[in-house]
Amino acid sequence: MSIAVELTDRHRNELRVEVPLDATVGALRNAVNGALPRGYVIEEHDVVPKPFAHYVEDDPECFRGPADGWRLAEVFFDELAAEPLEAVRCRATAPLGPPRAVAVLFPGERAITQRDFVGADAAFLEAAATLRGYAPRAALAGDERARRDAWVVLPLAALEAKLRSGQLARADVGAVCGFGALAASPSAVDARDGSRAGAAGEAAALVFCGALSLEAALELVDARHDALKGVSAKAVSVVGDADVEDGLVDASKHGEIAVSHDLCPGVRVVSGSRDAVAAFEVPGAVLTETDARQGAHSPLAADAAAAYDALLVRALAGAATLAHPLHVAAPAGGVATDAAAAGDALRGSLGRPVAWRAAMERLLAAGATHFADAGGGAQLRAFGERCGAGTWLWY
Numbered sequence: 001m002s003i004a005v006e007l008t009d010r011h012r013n014e015l016r017v018e019v020p021l022d023a024t025v026g027a028l029r030n031a032v033n034g035a036l037p038r039g040y041v042i043e044e045h046d047v048v049p050k051p052f053a054h055y056v057e058d059d060p061e062c063f064r065g066p067a068d069g070w071r072l073a074e075v076f077f078d079e080l081a082a083e084p085l086e087a088v089r090c091r092a093t094a095p096l097g098p099p100r101a102v103a104v105l106f107p108g109e110r111a112i113t114q115r116d117f118v119g120a121d122a123a124f125l126e127a128a129a130t131l132r133g134y135a136p137r138a139a140l141a142g143d144e145r146a147r148r149d150a151w152v153v154l155p156l157a158a159l160e161a162k163l164r165s166g167q168l169a170r171a172d173v174g175a176v177c178g179f180g181a182l183a184a185s186p187s188a189v190d191a192r193d194g195s196r197a198g199a200a201g202e203a204a205a206l207v208f209c210g211a212l213s214l215e216a217a218l219e220l221v222d223a224r225h226d227a228l229k230g231v232s233a234k235a236v237s238v239v240g241d242a243d244v245e246d247g248l249v250d251a252s253k254h255g256e257i258a259v260s261h262d263l264c265p266g267v268r269v270v271s272g273s274r275d276a277v278a279a280f281e282v283p284g285a286v287l288t289e290t291d292a293r294q295g296a297h298s299p300l301a302a303d304a305a306a307a308y309d310a311l312l313v314r315a316l317a318g319a320a321t322l323a324h325p326l327h328v329a330a331p332a333g334g335v336a337t338d339a340a341a342a343g344d345a346l347r348g349s350l351g352r353p354v355a356w357r358a359a360m361e362r363l364l365a366a367g368a369t370h371f372a373d374a375g376g377g378a379q380l381r382a383f384g385e386r387c388g389a390g391t392w393l394w395y
Contacts, residue, residue, distance in 0.1 A: 178205025233295030240285030
């Protein structure tokens with residue numbers, strides 16, 4: 001007894017896959033994804049019932065979605081069929097081709113919960129534990145170093161699991177971009193632990209591209225954290241389309257201040273000295289105090305960046321070709337294809353703004369058709385959709 005899954009695209013190309021009747025949702029998904037030509041994806045589909053079919057709402061044999069990469073919403077039983085669950089016919093609303101180009105995005109950091117460890121690659125987590133004594137329990141308990149490790153390890157473990165299951169292929173990845181530290185939401189950002197200096201996104205992206213070992217990446221995150229220990233900063237999110245330049249000029253009379261994050265239309269973060277940020281005003285915009293990330297990406301971090309930059313360039317010395325093009329989320333942009341170029345492009349990132357909006361625009365211009373948040377959260381998608389990136393995997 002088996003289930004036959006039939007897929008048809010707009011051009012009437014058909015694909016038929018059979019799986020055992022007792023197959024799990026994951027087995028059914030993997031069988032279909034494994035049968036698709038490399039790089040092809042089913043965006044959406046409808047389940048078309050056979051004549052006289054009826055829907056069995058609570059039957060455990062019913063497969064339901066959403067599932068990563070494609071949605072299987074319902075399964076219909078054919079009363080007249082000799083075997084239940086004889087067929088599921090799916091009609092793709094988008095052609096099976098051309099191949100997708102996925103931009104994989106690595107967030108800076110966020111809160112760690114038990115949910116992050118569900119589905120993560122066990123072998124990768126075990127390797128990380130051997131390397132640094134990394135322990136999920138310590139990260140969940142708020143141990144500072146274990147938590148910083150988790151910001152690097154968990155996205156990489158999740159991606160490794162996606163690659164092994166066939167939900168993502170290396171050939172699908174057209175670009176990679178990592179972010180040092182992003183704010184929490186596009187509307188209002190809560191003030192959180194100021195010890196978070198970021199760099200996890202950059203470090204994890206470099207590991208995924210093959211430029212760094214996991215050990216070197218964790219050392220980079222430590223170096224960045226240590227470089228900013230003596231920096232005292234304050235930050236506010238600015239929500240609204242109002243011009244911030246006049247407010248920055250007036251506030252700069254009280255100390256250093258600048259836009260540290262340009263996230264999406266109408267959402268920015270301004271960081272700087274406490275007196276300058278306290279004096280910052282923008283009529284017509286909503287200002288909310290947010291985590292200053294120890295001053296990362298603000299003018300206050302420029303002098304503290306030297307030690308971090310030296311370690312970064314030393315770790316990336318060499319001309320090893322990257323597995324994927326690395327896009328740099330800086331105002332001037334840049335795409336690195338080898339380790340040495342990545343070091344040059346990322347040097348100084350600690351003291352310059354995170355140009356998230358510009359990075360998304362450049363990724364779209366470079367041909368990215370799909371976006372994936374390696375961290376598994378919602379914040380990158382929230383910002384990205386407001387920048388025009390509407391097709392996301394794994395949500």
